[in-house]
Amino acid sequence: MDGIAGRACVVTGSTKGIGLSVATSLAEAGADVVISARSARDVERVAADLDAKSAGRVVGITCDVSRVEDCQELLGGAVEELGRLDVLINNAGVGIYAPITELTVEDWQRQVDTNLGGVFYCSKAAVPHLMESDDGWIVNVGSLACRNPFAGGTGYNASKFGLLGLSEAMMLDLRHHGIRVATVMPGSVNTDFGGSPASPESAWKLRPEDVASAVLHLLGYGGNALVSRIEMRPSQPPKG
Numbered sequence: 001m002d003g004i005a006g007r008a009c010v011v012t013g014s015t016k017g018i019g020l021s022v023a024t025s026l027a028e029a030g031a032d033v034v035i036s037a038r039s040a041r042d043v044e045r046v047a048a049d050l051d052a053k054s055a056g057r058v059v060g061i062t063c064d065v066s067r068v069e070d071c072q073e074l075l076g077g078a079v080e081e082l083g084r085l086d087v088l089i090n091n092a093g094v095g096i097y098a099p100i101t102e103l104t105v106e107d108w109q110r111q112v113d114t115n116l117g118g119v120f121y122c123s124k125a126a127v128p129h130l131m132e133s134d135d136g137w138i139v140n141v142g143s144l145a146c147r148n149p150f151a152g153g154t155g156y157n158a159s160k161f162g163l164l165g166l167s168e169a170m171m172l173d174l175r176h177h178g179i180r181v182a183t184v185m186p187g188s189v190n191t192d193f194g195g196s197p198a199s200p201e202s203a204w205k206l207r208p209e210d211v212a213s214a215v216l217h218l219l220g221y222g223g224n225a226l227v228s229r230i231e232m233r234p235s236q237p238p239k240g
Contacts, residue, residue, distance in 0.1 A: 004216060008031070009085075011026070011034070012074075013091040013092030014037060015046045018141055018186070018212070021207075021209050022089055023058070025212040027058050030056045032058070035061075043062050059082075061081075063092075065090075085133065086134075088126040088130065088137070088139070089141065090122055095193055100154040116163055133178070136180070138174070138181045138182075139182050146160040167181055180226045184230045186214075188202075
């Protein structure tokens with residue numbers, strides 16, 4: 001894709017699901033990509049596989065985005081490996097669904113620390129490097145849950161509503177520093193996120209590749225344009 005080849009990108013949570021599709025699409029389009037996730041084994045496997053078959057260079061760095069030090073090491077390591085940073089895709093996230101009467105403090109903290117804290121930590125570490133890019137981008141992969149509460153979403157909704165606020169404030173903070181910030185907000189996606197396995201019965205849902213297509217579309221805009229939010233829905237969900 002025009003404008004993607006040669007860019008240096010980091011994708012968090014990129015060994016499966018949406019993150020893997022985004023990283024794969026970037027690498028196939030000729031970008032250099034850092035794969036990251038918490039499992040060192042998965043990171044090494046996916047990075048080696050993509051590097052062997054992609055136009056761009058792919059390396060792996062283990063990172064738990066809920067840990068400030070890990071995020072700093074991820075972005076610093078990416079710049080050391082690739083020579084610079086042009087794009088940060090904040091995708092890593094967790095979903096634990098329970099009403100407030102049942103949601104544990106630990107599960108609350110895990111979601112907020114990962115879904116919200118991780119985006120802040122990675123973005124904070126990335127910004128000095130992105131300021132040196134000719135076309136810096138931060139794309140945050142959120143959810144329609146960023147704007148739409150649902151029963152059992154006490155922790156998840158809180159983290160995602162916060163993510164949207166963080167994203168849009170960062171957009172205003174960074175636009176005059178040459179960094180564009182956008183949020184992609186998909187509805188139901190056919191992955192194993194939240195413990196629900198991908199299945200043929202869920203074929204009505206968005207595919208991870210659909211979200212990856214939206215991300216790459218954002219990165220293809222000229223420097224005079226910023227689409228700051230994309231909402232995505234399955235075109236024909238079940239009636240009921």
